[in-house]
Amino acid sequence: MTTPEIDRTRLGALAEPASGDGRGDDVVFDVRDLSVSYSGNVALKDATLQVRENYVTAFIGPSGCGKSTFIRVFNRMNDLIDGARVEGTVLYHDRDLYGDGVDPVEVRRRIGMVFQKPNPFPKSIYDNIAFGPRVLGMKKGLDERVERALQSAALWDEVKDRLKENALGLSGGQQQRLCIARAIAVEPDVILMDEPASALDPISTSRIEDLIHDLKRSYTIVIVTHNMQQAARVADMTAFFSVEVRDDGGRHGVLVEYDRTTKIFTNPSDRRTEDYVTGRFG
Amino acid sequence: MARVEFQHALDTLEAALQDLGTVSLRAVRGALDALESQDVELCDEVIAFDDEIDDRYHRLEKMVAQLLALETPVAGDLRLVLAILHGGIHLERIGDQSVTIAKLTKLSATLQQRAGLVEGLHEMGERAEEMVRVALDSFASRDVARARSLVELDELIDRTNRRVAGQVLEFVDDPASAEWGMRMIVVSRCIERIGDNAVDIGEQTEFVVTGEFREFGDASH
Numbered sequence: 359m360t361t362p363e364i365d366r367t368r369l370g371a372l373a374e375p376a377s378g379d380g381r382g383d384d385v386v387f388d389v390r391d392l393s394v395s396y397s398g399n400v401a402l403k404d405a406t407l408q409v410r411e412n413y414v415t416a417f418i419g420p421s422g423c424g425k426s427t428f429i430r431v432f433n434r435m436n437d438l439i440d441g442a443r444v445e446g447t448v449l450y451h452d453r454d455l456y457g458d459g460v461d462p463v464e465v466r467r468r469i470g471m472v473f474q475k476p477n478p479f480p481k482s483i484y485d486n487i488a489f490g491p492r493v494l495g496m497k498k499g500l501d502e503r504v505e506r507a508l509q510s511a512a513l514w515d516e517v518k519d520r521l522k523e524n525a526l527g528l529s530g531g532q533q534q535r536l537c538i539a540r541a542i543a544v545e546p547d548v549i550l551m552d553e554p555a556s557a558l559d560p561i562s563t564s565r566i567e568d569l570i571h572d573l574k575r576s577y578t579i580v581i582v583t584h585n586m587q588q589a590a591r592v593a594d595m596t597a598f599f600s601v602e603v604r605d606d607g608g609r610h611g612v613l614v615e616y617d618r619t620t621k622i623f624t625n626p627s628d629r630r631t632e633d634y635v636t637g638r639f640g
Numbered sequence: 641m642a643r644v645e646f647q648h649a650l651d652t653l654e655a656a657l658q659d660l661g662t663v664s665l666r667a668v669r670g671a672l673d674a675l676e677s678q679d680v681e682l683c684d685e686v687i688a689f690d691d692e693i694d695d696r697y698h699r700l701e702k703m704v705a706q707l708l709a710l711e712t713p714v715a716g717d718l719r720l721v722l723a724i725l726h727g728g729i730h731l732e733r734i735g736d737q738s739v740t741i742a743k744l745t746k747l748s749a750t751l752q753q754r755a756g757l758v759e760g761l762h763e764m765g766e767r768a769e770e771m772v773r774v775a776l777d778s779f780a781s782r783d784v785a786r787a788r789s790l791v792e793l794d795e796l797i798d799r800t801n802r803r804v805a806g807q808v809l810e811f812v813d814d815p816a817s818a819e820w821g822m823r824m825i826v827v828s829r830c831i832e833r834i835g836d837n838a839v840d841i842g843e844q845t846e847f848v849v850t851g852e853f854r855e856f857g858d859a860s861h
Contacts, residue, residue, distance in 0.1 A: 586714075587712060622715075623715060624715060624851065625719070625852075626715050631715075635714045635715050636643075636715050636716060637646070638643060
C-alpha cells in the first residue's frame, strides 16, 4: 500500500507534546563521586547522581547496597556515626553540604527525614507537630502551622478532635503520617524517607503513597524502598544500587543505573538492573 | 535462577503463542487450498476452524491477564508478555482473514474464474504463509535481522496486490467474470493483510530484544 506523506509541521496542536508540569527543572542535590565508609570499611563507592526539584527519587537495591547510607548523606545523618567518612562532592542548591560553616542542624531543618518505624514522641499529637517549630523559634501562628502540617499529611480529619491525646495511641499508619506532618511543620525543602511504609499494612501503605504524590508538588522527595512496585508507583526517577565484591573479599555498594522510573521498569540499560527488577537476582 | 515458577509460566505462554501460530497457519493453508481447488467443503471447514483459533487466543489472553495480575512482570519479562499478547492478536486476525478468503471462495465457486489471477493469488498466499512462519521463528529465536527481512517479503505481496485491481479491470466488462473479479480483489486484500500482520509480529521481536518499538517500513499503512 502507498503511504501518504504527512507534513508534521501542519499538524498544529496535534503534533505538540504534552506540556510538562514544570517539576524537575532544577537540581536540588548534585552528588559527584560520593564514597562513604564506616571505620575504614567502604559502604558506598563513587556514586554520582542529581536529584531534581519536586521529583520523587527512589533508591532501590538489595541489602548492603548502600542506599540507606546514601540517603543519610543528604541530611548529614552520617555525621552522628563514629568513624563515618564521606568523600566526594555533595552540592545542595549549588552549595557544598559538607563545606565549612554549614550547620548540620539547619541542614536537617531544610532536609527532613521519615524513618522505617514511626517514631512519634511520647507526647500529644499537637506537641509532636509543634515541637520542631517551637525549638526553631517559629512560635507565631503555631495552631495554624500544626493544622496545615496535619492537613498536608492527610491526617487532620482523623485527629482534629483529639489533638491533646497521646500520639502513641494512633495506629501505625497514622503515626507514620504524623511523622511526615512533623517533618513538614518546619517547612523543609526536601523530605527523605527511609522505607516509610515497610512496617505498615497495605491500606496504610497506599495512603502513604497517595500522600507522596500530593507532597511532590511542594517538596522534593527521596525515598529508599525495598518494595520495587512502590518505587514504580511513586517515583519519577529511580536509582538502582548493587553490591560489588572486591578482590580482597570485601563488599561495598555501587550505583548501577539511574534513570526515569519507566525506563528502569520497562527497559533498563544494565543487565544487573534487569536481573534485580525482574527478580532474577541472586 | 530465581523465580522458577514464573519462568515456567512465561515459557508456557510463549509455547501457547507458537501453538496459536501453528493453528493460524493451518487456516491460511486451508483457505489457499480451497481457493485453488474451489473446494466448498474445505471452505466450510476453514470457517468452522476459526472457533478453534479464537479459543486458543482467548486462553492466551487469559494467561497474560493472570501473569500480569499475579507476577507483575517488569523490564524484559513485561516486554515479552506484552509482545506475546500483541502477537496473539495478529495471529487471531490472520485466522479471520483466512475465514474471509474461505467465505469469498465459497460465494465465488459457481462464478467464472480467470486462471492467471487465481495463480497470482495463490503465489501471493504462499508468500504470506511463509511470512507468518518467518515471523514466528524469528520471534522464538529473538532474531531481529530475520524479523526485519519481513519488510522485503511484504513489499512483494504489496506489489502483487496493487496489480490485482488492474487485472480485474481488464475483464470487468465481461459480466460472467466481473463479480468473481470483484470478490478476488477482496481476497487479495486479505492476503495482503496477512503479510502486514506478519510484519507486525516481526516488530514485536525487535521490541522484546531492544525495548524500542519501531514500525518496520510502512507495512501497516
